[in-house]
Amino acid sequence: MFKENAEIAMRDEELDKIKACIHCGICLSACPTYLTTGNEGNSPRGRLYLIKDLIQGEVPELDATGQEYLDNCLSCMACETVCPSGVEYIQLLDYARHEKQESSYSKGFWGLVRKFSFAFLLDQRYLLNLGRIGLKVLNIFYKLFPFLPKLSKVQPSREISYTKLEVNKLYPSAETILDVPDSERTVLFNLGCVMDTLYNSVHHDTIKVLNAAGYHVYVPASGCCGALASHSGEFKIGEKQTEKFIQAQCDALNKLYETEQALGDFSNPIVFNSAGCGAHVKDKVYLESLVVKDIAELIDPDNWLAPVSLEAFKAKLVSLKGIDENAEIEDCAQSIKAVYHPACHLYHAQGLTTQYQSLLALIPNLELIPFLEAEVCCGSAGFYNLIKSQLAEPIGERKAANIKKAGVDLVITANPGCMSQIEAHLSGGQDNENAEIGVQKQSHKVIHPMSLLAQCLRT
Ligand code: SF4
Ligand code: SF4
Structure with a gap:
C-alpha cells in the first residue's frame, strides 16, 4: 500500500x-534530433507528449516508433537551456526511461553485453586499453571487408580517434601526488575511464596547468564515476559506480587530512577535465565536505581561485606558434583562429557558458571565431554515437559542416566524446596508427583546452 501511494x-x-x-516550440531549434530529422516525435515537445501518455497510463507500453523517439534523445539538455517555462525535461525523460520503459538497446543479448561492459570494464583501465586494440582490429577488419554486415548495435560507424598509446604515459597512476613547491592547496584529480583511455595525454596537460596555477594534484584510487552508465540508461550500474567513486574521494580526503595536506576548509575540490563526469558527479554529491569543480571554474580568469595570482599565471603563457603540439614554443605575433565547441555537459548541464572562452583568451595570439549552432550537441553523448550511429552520423556531419564554414583549422572542446566525434566527422576517418594529436592526416585538429594551455606554458 505504501509503495502504491509513493508511486x-x-x-x-x-x-x-x-x-x-506551454507547447511554444522554442526548444525545437535547439534540439539536434529535431534539427536533423525535422520530425516532431524527435523533438523535446513530442517526447513530452509521449512521456505524458506513459505516465498517465494511456498507453501501457510504447510501440516501436515511440520507443525509438525516446531512445533517440541524446540527453544533451539544450532544450532545458532555452525553455522559457523551465520544463525539467531530463528528469522527466529519466523517469520515463527508469520507471516506465526500458531502452530497446538494453534488451536481449547485446543488452547483456552492454550491461556487462558498463559494470565490469569501465573500472579496468588496462582492460580498456586492450579494448582500444580490439577497436583497431575491428576497424582493420571492416576496411578489408567493407561489404560485411555490422557485428552488433554497438559498432561505431566511423573509426574512433584517440591519442597514440604511450605506455609510459599511462601514469600518473592512482595514489600519486604531484607537488608544486610552497603551495598549500591540493586538488583531487581522478583519471576516470574514457579520457584516460582515449586521451591520456590530456590528463598530463591538465596536471601541468593545475601545477602552474599552484595546485598540488592528488590522484585518488578511483574508477569510473558512473556517468557513462547513467547517461546510457543503466541507472543501477551507474548508481553503484558513483557510490564507489564518492567513497574513494572521501578516503582520499581522509588520507590528505592524515598527512596534513588537506586544509579542512573545502579547499580540496574534486576537479574534472571531462564535461560529462563533472556534470554527473556534481549532480550526485550531497556531502558538504565534497566540492566538485570543472577545472575551468578553478582557473576562471573572471573568478580566479588558484593559489598563484592571475597575473603570475598569465606571465607563464606564451603565444602559440602553430597548431602542432610538437612545434617549439616561442613568442609569435601571428594570430591563430579557432572555434570552441562547448560540450553539452559543460554548457547546458553545468551552466559553464563563459569560463573556457575567458581562459582561452589568456593565450596571447588565439582568436576564437563564433560558429553556427555552436551550442548544439555534436552527437557524441556518451556512447550514443556507438549505439545510435544512424542518427549520430548526420548530427556529427552537421556539426562538422558548421565548423568548416567558420574556416578554421583548430577546434577546441573539453570532453573526450566530443573530441572523438568531431575529429571523426571533420576528417572522415583517419589512420589511428599515428593519430597522436597534432600528427594527423586531416588539416583540422581537435584539442582539449588544457592541452592547448599546456602547450603555451613556459617550462
Ligand atoms: S519544453 Fe519548453 S520550450 Fe519546449 S515546447 Fe515546452 S515550454 Fe516550449
Ligand atoms: S535533451 Fe537534447 S536531444 Fe533530447 S530532446 Fe532535449 S535537446 Fe533534444
Missing part, C-alpha cells in the same frame, strides 16, 4: 512537471 505521488509530481510545458 502515485511520484507520478503526480512528474505530471505537474509536464504541465509546465
